[in-house]
Amino acid sequence: MKKTAFKKALTGLAAGIGLAAALTAQAAEPFKVGFVYVGPIGDHGWSYQHDQGRKAVEAYYGDKVETTYVENVPEGADAERVIRNLAKSGNDLIFTTSFGFMNPTLKVAKQFPKVTFEHATGYKQAKNMGTYVSNTYEGRYVAGFVAAKMTKSNKIGYIASFPIPEVIRDINAVQLALNKYNPEAELKIVWVNTWFDPGKEADAANAMMDQGVDVILQHTDSPAAMQAADRRGAYAVGQASDMSSFGPKAHLMSVVDNWDPYYIKRVQEVMDGTWKSTDHWGGMAEDEIVIPGFSENVPDDVALEAQALIDGIKAGTLHPFAGPIKNQAGELIVAEGDVLPHGEIAGMSWYVEGVEGDIPK
Structure with a gap:
């Protein structure tokens, strides 16, 4: 009887050890x-x-x-x-x-x-x-300001991916900055219907530069536009990551997603x-949208003013979609002193005043 009980105890102990080991492995x-x-x-x-x-x-x-x-x-x-x-x-x-x-x-x-x-x-x-x-529209607004100050031809290019609210509101943010800081500047948009296609992006950049564009922004993912601008003596803004190394002569700033x-x-x-x-x-x-400084191509006074915009956005004293804002047809959408509601920013499907052309269907 004692021997049997001892065996049972050993069996129970082994089972307990096995269970503990399994639980430890599971926890790890x-x-x-x-x-x-x-x-x-x-x-x-x-x-x-x-x-x-x-x-x-x-x-x-x-x-x-x-x-x-x-x-x-x-x-x-x-x-x-x-x-x-x-x-x-x-x-x-x-x-x-x-x-x-x-x-x-x-x-x-x-x-x-x-x-x-x-x-x-x-x-x-x-x-x-x-x-x-x-x-991202916060960074685009700052980029629009820098483009407004750096262009000599008053022709700004924008390589757009797909006509979804995210892309449309970023285009609008650039245009609002142009309206305020250089009303003579014209925004030329090329839709490439891709997120990543270096060949298409380079072709779009070259086509715009052929038309006199001297600053290029993008809502696509490769550095092809930056490289094209660097080769041809134009300026460009990096998208999503710091693209300065791909076009040192062209790079003005990058809007970085952190x-x-x-x-x-x-x-x-x-x-x-x-x-x-x-x-x-x-x-x-x-700190989820970051502009890691401005290149040497940007004059000090422009960089300082751009930094002031960043500081204002961070502090909540500046909002890219603060009124007055009119739509493409010239109708007042946001009155002075008001800010476009978050829900309308999230679902944006219309252009602000100054943008030429139609949103693709």
């Missing part, structure tokens, strides 16, 4: 975060900056967090497949980083209620899906169980 498993990118991480623009945010998460959390990413994902059915595979692979949190990923993300989120999803630049949320976007603080914060919230679905907008005040 890293928190898994997936990222989906519309372009290559080497685009030196939008996807590149999101991947810098992913790397910041890894650096901050060390072996507590494991990240993975999928690049060059087309918007549509392929995106849904990729997002679903990341959910099936055990990712606890998934960031999808392009407007066209919105509906696929929402569909997969409903199928995986225990996984948390975050979608960049969209407007649809769910209990386990939030949205986030950066106030995703590091947001990604680190949201990962922590999911890990802590405090995450809630929100529609996050972050700009200069949150």
